[in-house]
Amino acid sequence: MILAVAASQDVAFLDARGIPIVQVGDATFKAIRDYYPMFTNLHPLSVVQQEAVAKRATRATDRFAMATQWSIDSLVADYGVSSRNCVLAPFGPALEPSLPPTVALGEVGVLRALLVTSDWARKGGDLAVRVIDQVRQQHPGVTLTVVGNTPDALPDWVENLGRLPRQELAEQYERADVLLELATANAGGVTLTDAAAFGLPAIATDTGGVSSIVGNGTSGILVPQGADTFTAAVAAVETLLDLDVRSRYARGARAQHDATLNWEAWADAVTALCVEAVSSASHRGEMGTRA
Template identity: 30%
Template sequence: MSSLASVCLHPQCDPSFPIRVGFLSAHNYLDLTQWSGTLFYMQQALVQNGLQVTHLGTPKVYPTWQRKLLGYREKLKSVLVPPPFYPPIRRQWLNQVEKQICEAGCNFIVAPIASQEISLLNTSVPIVYLSDSTAKLFCQEHLYTHVPGQQSQLDRATLDKIELFEAIALTKAVHLIYPSQWAAQSAIEDYSVAPSKVSVIPFGANLEHPPSTSEVLQNRHTHSLVPCRLLFIGVDWQRKGGDVAFQTLLELLHRNINAELVVVGSVPPPHIRHEKLTVIPHLDKNCPQHRHRLNQLLQHSHFLLLPSRAECYGIALCEAGAFGLPVLTTDVGGISTIVRNGQNGYLLPLSACGLDYADRLVQILADPAHYQQLVVGARTEYDQRLNWNCWADSVQRLLLSLENRCVSSRASL
């Protein structure tokens, strides 16, 4: 764990004592489609690491058909009657959460991306807040990635409310956990949070059954680099840098390099078409067949190409590491916490174009030994940092340390 706040266990603090955690989020954290599945794997990792976790709120697991039906209904409702930023029914929901907290006897509330809920929650139980960004960074990213001429989903008044909820939540929380130094630094500089109150713990790869290290290295060692298979994963074509990825493919082909690009999760604009381009518009991680297909793409591709224009973190980058897949991406947002130049891939500046990405790819392809080093480095980064077991272990040690401080504080009264 890279931490701005050191985690030191008190001699009297028993690491085997089960911490009782209430898990709270604004999203349905039992649904793998919510927040790329991160919340699901987050709470699962805490349970598997021995913490007693109480699911706060009303998370549900919906079958695929029902989830789609609910999604269509919400879209229709939002068109006919735009929903308020904070519906009145949410107060009733919070009352239920407060009752659950009392009944469960929680030592802590672990609340990822729940700044609005935290700001209105009435409880004396210490809150640990998690997010991949701050409201300040979110608002900046929203303004940066907004397409001119299109109506913004968030007006200035709404963005101001988001900022207000965030400021209250960061004040109420006893500790803040971010997956990147970029986000942690914003909490310190933009919200005057004490560095001792902030920890940096990278999120892991959202994989139920990751391949073994030996399996990955053996598979990569026998792979031919011809054709060069590039993989692009992202729902937002513009924000993920889809145009740059396509330009990279064209540049490689122009240099007579046999290359292919597979796009997963988005549909490029109509003019983006090529026989070497394959588009898979959607893969549902809740569907085993779809998850298997995505794993196959990660396993058989040679590079994850993700020239993002803006990015808070990038779980897909962690998943690439599990498959020993080197990454070429942009040095924006929290990505530099995941990708280390020359270790598991390369970071290019935001100004880099398809020509620049092609140059880097050509250099790597010309040196197969270097490519194998990147493969080993990618899997090593996953094994040592970018998995949920490492994350949960660091969070548990942090909670034990915080609990010890609470006990010591009460004893001194």
């Protein structure tokens, strides 16, 4: 069988000669078109070409292992794929602690928020700063650390670390109390799976595939996208000032990592799907020979 990881264009023009194909992905073209900034306002010809590739690759694929329910829903609704041919297989983290994290209660009135971003605008960087600034009016022990592609001009109270090596980034996950990810578009987000590995609760906008990664009320808090995001995010940050609530969400985040957001669970799900695809193809071949 052929396992195609984020390779729809290759699959679309591959002569597989009857070999079953399993695609691994986290989005479809229709799901990200006019959703992610880089796929917004595309030239009409580009849209036609991308859709042709997506449809051709979808027809050629026997099974799909998708990272979120959002991506599966798009395959079913937009491309006519049977839900029976799809399995939810969330990705594991890019970073993991050397030892399983321990949940410490922390200090009363202190909350260290972390924002990790490769795209400041899409990840809601300015909004995150506004949210923490608002909370700090009543709770000055709340802080914000930003890592990644960040602007130079930020308030003095923001700890702006810029891009960091992997080990130093892992240290920031370890010292933080909550991951803040108020993204306007998010297929799933590796930062969310990283946070779960470190037992770090997340406050994130409920958009794209996020709800498959963050359990609202168990491993973090999902806030609505739109006009109410600011108010809901402020309330969520204030909720996590309660040490008992924060500890419960931290345990929930690590439990979700152990259950589904790890590469062993991903491999088990994808392996089972591959076996199923091969078995189904073999059965079709036998039936065809008998006919």
